[in-house]
Amino acid sequence: MVEAEKIPIVEMHNIKKNFGGLQALKGVDLVLHHNEVLGLVGDNAAGKSTLMKILSGAYIPDEGEILIEGKKVHLTSSWDARQLGIEMVYQDLALANNLDVVANVFMGREVVSFRLGPLGVMDEHYMERETERLLDRLKIDISSVRLKVDSLSGGQRQAVAIARATAFNTKVTIMDEPTAALSVAAIEKVLDLVRELKAQGNSIIIISHRLEDIYQVSDRMMVLRHGRKVCDTPVTGDIDSFREHVVAYIVGARDDFAEEGSDQS
């Protein structure tokens, strides 16, 4: 791959985050290259969601720095991150069930056709066409974009959440457990969607408990344990040896960064 010579799209250095007395992250490094899918795994409470919320601007780290395409940035809100093209699909679906697909995709970014003083009048037709185009492009199958989200299946809702995150010139899409609580068929659809996004040039970080998901779609994976990175490796070999290898890191039997937590590899 040529990505080694390029500047990574995301670099996080020595990220630390405490919640009260709890050290959720103890100095984590993360690199994401252009058009790469990075799998992020680890046991419950390892700090995966916290690390990603820092990258998406929802949390502010106590220490450490973040570089986007080689430039140092300070993310103080999800708005900041969004301006830089970083979007996160939250673990607990960030959709409004009382609204239709169009309204959810454009939530907070409604397109205005004209203004009456402080009131922006929405351009429904434009938003509807764009939503249809977006769902088509991502090969998401929903009969009408005017359906309310609460009448969709779990898989369709997850697809809408992902589509929404990738709708607006997104460079980095972060997905926190996108396959949790989905049927097998729905999981396949979501994984197809991840592949489709990669094919269209997106860079993606995906968190999952399901190692087979990570194995199927990721180019590289890293393991967090107790707020530290313990493994960072390309995804290779067959699924069984991959699983065995990764589980050893997750449970703490192996650790590539044992001596100095913030060491560069």
Place this chain on the structure above:
Amino acid sequence: MVKADGSKPSFLKDLNTLLQQNIREWGMYIALVVIMAYFTIATKGIFISSRNIANLINQTGYIAVLAVGMTLVIIISHIDLSVGYLSGFLGAVAATAMETWNFSAATSIFLIVILGALAGLFSGFLVGQMRIPAFVATLAGWLGYRGALQLVTMSKGTIVITNEAYNAIGNGYIPDISSTTFLPGVHKVTLILGGLTILLYIWNAINSRKRMLSYNFKILPRHLFIIKLIFVSILIAGIAWILAGYRGLSWTAVVILIIVLFYNFIMTRTVLGRHIYAVGGNPEAAQLSGISVKKITYVVFCSMGVLAAISGVLYSSRFKSATTTAGTLFELDAIAAAFVGGASPSGGIGKVTGSIIGAFVMMSLTSGMNLMGIDISYQYIVRAMVLVAAVVFDVATRNRKKI
């Protein structure tokens, strides 16, 4: 839905799917028609008389206006208990402004609208900024404004309003062209307005249907569309005819119409309305999408305060006075109207037009039962049953959709 499936469109099938999709909304309109028909028969036509309908509209005004604001509050999953006494208190302030300080009607109304907005912002501050549950924060308002109302009316008990321009808002009717030859005894301007409304409605409906067709929206099949046009036109014509038979369109009705049209526009067409629904549906998601939940909370409570002021104007002008008990329990009537009108107690769902219909359903019950001479105790029980029925209907239809 339209012709995509290739099957022969069957009228009954279309009607059936349509009813299923909008059962809650249609149910309410049907309920209103049934209630009105029943009382018309039971009172041998007195209920539907021009005079009674004109009265009914003027009586509903001050609750309907509150119900509009309450709908927004309920959509963002809050409640506002303070607005009844706020309405009474602000009416008393307007009365004092005109009678004691010699303010003009317009200045007095302007003053209490500003005060209402400030009161609303204060509730918004307690709820949105300090994160006090709305029930508690506005209960404090309920107590406080009740005290304030008694303070203002303390010296006289009742402040009589002598300003005629002001009193016309609650009692007056729009002017008519005088003619002794053409349709004597009928309010011609009201008829003309009714006719214009029908034309405007049909023009608008056809236009938006064309637009929706070109964008492949789901639309009504042609025959149902025409039936809907005819039905609504007859309804408007009927209302216009009834009102024209008495003194025409009242100023209160004009105020209600303007407020409903304005709020309906905001809630269905503007970014602000969309954000209000989003905050109601999922506040965390809205916040993460860059919508300020705090700002929306301020805006919604502020609008509620302004509408409480307008409600205060309608009530005090109607009775040409401010009393110590003005506004008592208005908030509960407004909340009931919103729920009967289809607002969901769990937030995110509700329509301004629905709440207005809800207000008219509740007021029709009161008016009809009064005409029939039914004791007030039974009236409360009947209204209670209607409220329960509406909410049960909601829960039932919503659960069925999930399956």
